[in-house]
Amino acid sequence: MKTKIIKMENNREKQVKTIEIAASIVKRDGVIVFPTETAYGLGADATSDAAVKKVFELKVRPPEKGIPVIVSDLFMIKEYASLSSIAEHLVKSFTPGPLTLVVDQREGKFPRELSQSGIAFRVPGNDFLRALVSGCETPLTSTSANISGEPPLYKIDEVIKLFDGKVDLILDQGNLPPIFPSTIIDVRGEPKLLRKGPIDEKEVFAEIERFNSSLRKMP
Numbered sequence: 001m002k003t004k005i006i007k008m009e010n011n012r013e014k015q016v017k018t019i020e021i022a023a024s025i026v027k028r029d030g031v032i033v034f035p036t037e038t039a040y041g042l043g044a045d046a047t048s049d050a051a052v053k054k055v056f057e058l059k060v061r062p063p064e065k066g067i068p069v070i071v072s073d074l075f076m077i078k079e080y081a082s083l084s085s086i087a088e089h090l091v092k093s094f095t096p097g098p099l100t101l102v103v104d105q106r107e108g109k110f111p112r113e114l115s116q117s118g119i120a121f122r123v124p125g126n127d128f129l130r131a132l133v134s135g136c137e138t139p140l141t142s143t144s145a146n147i148s149g150e151p152p153l154y155k156i157d158e159v160i161k162l163f164d165g166k167v168d169l170i171l172d173q174g175n176l177p178p179i180f181p182s183t184i185i186d187v188r189g190e191p192k193l194l195r196k197g198p199i200d201e202k203e204v205f206a207e208i209e210r211f212n213s214s215l216r217k218m219p
Contacts, residue, residue, distance in 0.1 A: 003164045008035065008128070008173040015128060022169055023135040030168035031055060033145045033159055034132065036070075037125040038098055038179045038198065039152035040145040040159050042167070043070075045138050047080075049111045055141050056113065058166060061148040066115030068100055068184075070124050070142040072134040077121050080109040080139060087187045089211050090204065095123040096130060098182035098198045114141070118188055144181060154178050 006018055022032050022043075029051040031044045042058060044051035046069040055067060071077040074091050082104045083091075090101060105119035121139070124130055133140050144152040145159055153159050154176040163170060183197030183204065191208055193201045 001165055001168070003167055003170055005160065005164075005170045005172055008171055015131070018171065019128075019132050019135040022132055022171065023137075025168045026051075026136045026138070026140065029054070031058065032169040032171065033163055033167055034129060034171045035126065035173035035176055036129060036142065038181045039154050039176060040156075041070075041142045042145045043132075043140040043142060045136070046114060046141050047110060047138050049113065052111045052114050052141065055143065058163070059143060059146070059148045061143070063113060064116065065148065066117070066120065067141050067143045068120035068122065069110075069114075069139040070129065070133055071121055071139050072130050073123060076133070076139065077103075077123075079106075081105045081119050081121065084187060086191065086208060086211055090185070090187065090207065091123065093207050094199055094204065095125070097125040098122070098179070099204065100182045100184040100195075100197075102184065102186040102188060102194065104188055110139075118186070120184060122182055152181055 025032055026045050029048050031042060031054050033040055034043050042055050044055050087101055087103050100120050100122040102118045102120045110119060146153050156172050156174055160170060180197050183199040183201055184195040185204055186192050186194050
C-alpha cells in the first residue's frame with residue numbers, strides 16, 4: 001500500500017481539500033492517521049465492519065478491548081447512542097474537548113467488534129477534526145495511532161515510521177505537545193472514572209453533583 005502524506009497547513013482552502021481527500025478514503029473503508037488535541041489517532045468509518053477490522057489489525061488490539069469514536073457534535077452521537085440527561089449535560093459542559101463518555105449504543109448502529117459493551121465517544125476540541133468527521137458524515141474511530149499497549153505517539157517521524165505503507169493517509173501536523181489522552185467517564189448507571197486525562201475528573205464529578213442537586217430541587 002502506498003501511503004499519501006499531507007502536510008497540514010493553516011489555510012482554509014487547503015484544509016477543505018484535505019477533508020475531501022480524507023473523506024473519500026474513509027468512505028471507501030480506508031484508514032487515516034490524524035492529529036487530535038492530544039496524540040495522533042487512527043481514523044476509519046466506525047460503522048463499517050471492514051474498516052473497524054483494519055483498525056484492530058493495525059493496532060494488534062485484542063478483540064475484547066473496544067475502540068472509541070469521535071463525532072462532530074451532540075446531534076450526531078444521538079443518532080448512534082442513547083444518552084442520559086447527565087451524559088447530555090456533560091457533553092454541553094466539557095466538550096468540544098478531551099472528555100470521553102461511555103454510553104449505551106443503539107442496536108445495529110456499530111459493528112459488534114467495535115465495542116462489546118456500550119460505546120465510548122467524544123466531541124474533539126480540534127476544529128479541523130470536527131470538520132473532518134462532518135465531511136465523512138459518520139462517526140470515526142479515534143484510537144491512539146500506536147500498537148495496543150504501547151505509549152501514544154506525538155512525534156510525526158514515529159507515526160510515519162510505524163504506519164507508512166500500512167494506512168491510506170497520514171495527516172502531518174508535525175510534533176504534537178505530549179498531552180495525555182482523554183479523560184474517560186462511564187455514565188451508564190452510576191458515573192465512574194475509567195481513565196484519568198487532561199480534564200480533571202474532580203471537575204466532572206462536581207458538575208455531575210451540581211446537575212443532580214438541581215434536579216432534586218425541582219418541584
